[in-house]
Amino acid sequence: MAEPTEDMTPFEAVNFFFHEAADQLRMPDATRDVLSGTYREIRVQVPLRMDDGAIRTLYGYRVQHNGARGPYKGGVRYHPHADLDEVRALASLMTWKTAIVDVPFGGAKGGVQVDPYELSSAELERLTRRYVAQISYIIGTYRDIPAPDMGTNAQTMAWMMDAYGQRAGHSPGIVTGKPVALGGSLGREAATGRGCIIVATEAVRDLGKDPDDLTLAIQGFGNVGSWAARIAKADGYNIVAVSDVHGAIYDPRGLRIPDLLDHVAETGTVADYPDAERIDDDAILELDVDVLLPAALGGVITKSNADRVKASVIVEGANHPVTPLADHMLADRGVTIVPDLLANAGGVTVSYFEWTQNIQQFHWEEDEVNAELRKRLIKAYQVVRDYARTHDTTLRRAAFILAAERVAESANLRGYL
Numbered sequence: 062m063a064e065p066t067e068d069m070t071p072f073e074a075v076n077f078f079f080h081e082a083a084d085q086l087r088m089p090d091a092t093r094d095v096l097s098g099t100y101r102e103i104r105v106q107v108p109l110r111m112d113d114g115a116i117r118t119l120y121g122y123r124v125q126h127n128g129a130r131g132p133y134k135g136g137v138r139y140h141p142h143a144d145l146d147e148v149r150a151l152a153s154l155m156t157w158k159t160a161i162v163d164v165p166f167g168g169a170k171g172g173v174q175v176d177p178y179e180l181s182s183a184e185l186e187r188l189t190r191r192y193v194a195q196i197s198y199i200i201g202t203y204r205d206i207p208a209p210d211m212g213t214n215a216q217t218m219a220w221m222m223d224a225y226g227q228r229a230g231h232s233p234g235i236v237t238g239k240p241v242a243l244g245g246s247l248g249r250e251a252a253t254g255r256g257c258i259i260v261a262t263e264a265v266r267d268l269g270k271d272p273d274d275l276t277l278a279i280q281g282f283g284n285v286g287s288w289a290a291r292i293a294k295a296d297g298y299n300i301v302a303v304s305d306v307h308g309a310i311y312d313p314r315g316l317r318i319p320d321l322l323d324h325v326a327e328t329g330t331v332a333d334y335p336d337a338e339r340i341d342d343d344a345i346l347e348l349d350v351d352v353l354l355p356a357a358l359g360g361v362i363t364k365s366n367a368d369r370v371k372a373s374v375i376v377e378g379a380n381h382p383v384t385p386l387a388d389h390m391l392a393d394r395g396v397t398i399v400p401d402l403l404a405n406a407g408g409v410t411v412s413y414f415e416w417t418q419n420i421q422q423f424h425w426e427e428d429e430v431n432a433e434l435r436k437r438l439i440k441a442y443q444v445v446r447d448y449a450r451t452h453d454t455t456l457r458r459a460a461f462i463l464a465a466e467r468v469a470e471s472a473n474l475r476g477y478l
């Protein structure tokens with residue numbers, strides 16, 4: 062395998078990690094070709110009537126990466142950077158993620174290239190209904206099941222379910238991450254952030270440390286970051302810095318999270334929180350903390366800043382926040398990286414629970430959801446950790462090797478390889 066370069070696109074970067082795993086597995090070329098490509102990609106035009114009557118022409122995507130292990134599964138992102146390559150990268154990560162937590166899904170992702178914060182609620186609803194109409198031919202409760210991601214939420218899923226149901230009849234299992242009142246699962250909203258902290262704590266305990274003695278910085282205070290903050294605080298971590306798109310704040314004595322959450326509910330941002338020091342946006346990645354949780358965009362830790370990262374544990378709440386080159390630099394320095402495949406898999410795990418509740422027309426209690434989530438993530442973490450220890454490799458390599466092996470096995474058994 063060639064050395065990674067810093068100009069790799071997001072999909073090339075994910076495939077770099079896949080090829081490292083495939084090398085290790087001595088995977089035949091035919092299998093590699095199938096697993097490093099995507100099964101189906103659609104690009105749809107989404108003309109959007111704005112509230113003032115003007116029409117904006119937007120473009121959306123749905124990429125199905127691999128379905129050997131079950132229906133395609135993955136979120137839909139509304140973001141200006143959600144282009145085809147990014148959506149491919151995220152779809153392929155879903156294939157490996159669902160395999161590593163062993164839920165019976167394949168991998169997919171969708172995106173609309175737009176800044177959702179510039180749109181009114183009525184515009185977002187029209188956009189969502191139009192996008193669903195355009196992709197409705199390839200999604201389905203047993204085909205491909207969307208979910209929330211950056212820029213989308215439970216309300217978006219409610220519109221998607223309704224738009225799909227207008228043609229297909231009541232179909233709660235068509236999306237996950239729905240509002241509880243429409244068949245969503247208790248515990249789903251918190252699940253990704255909760256999962257980050259569950260696996261983070263397993264990893265720090267393996268290093269002989271205790272959350273009570275550790276400082277934590279969180280980049281991103283959306284669904285993942287803000288839930289991770291709540292749960293980390295309850296589990297004893299000292300959260301000293303957080304950031305969002307408007308700015309970063311730092312208090313070496315520890316932020317008062319409930320108070321900060323109130324402030325965010327009122328103002329929409331952490332940036333002007335009065336009881337902390339304002340720091341440069343990128344400085345949050347370089348603070349002298351024990352644990353760093355990037356929970357925003359991909360590609361934030363690169364060759365240019367990896368040397369300045371001081372945390373000894375990085376927990377990838379975001380998808381692909383560390384470039385392959387930075388990954389190697391950090392691994393050489395002995396930094397433990399809990400990879401996205403494990404760290405942010407709590408969301409799709411509870412999506413699986415939601416989907417099973419929908420198709421059984423049954424409802425679980427929140428405690429049950431949280432206990433099942435914990436059980437599954439800890440098991441997945443332990444399998445990856447044991448492999449990494451036995452083969453003297455990183456958690457990321459171990460996770461990619463195990464995931465690629467499982468997907469290849471299913472693909473082979475189906476007979477298309």
Ligand code: GLU
Nearest residue numbers: 135136208210408409412
């Ligand atoms: N968008 C989330 C992710 O990246 C959740 C996907 C899902 O629940 O299907 O894992």
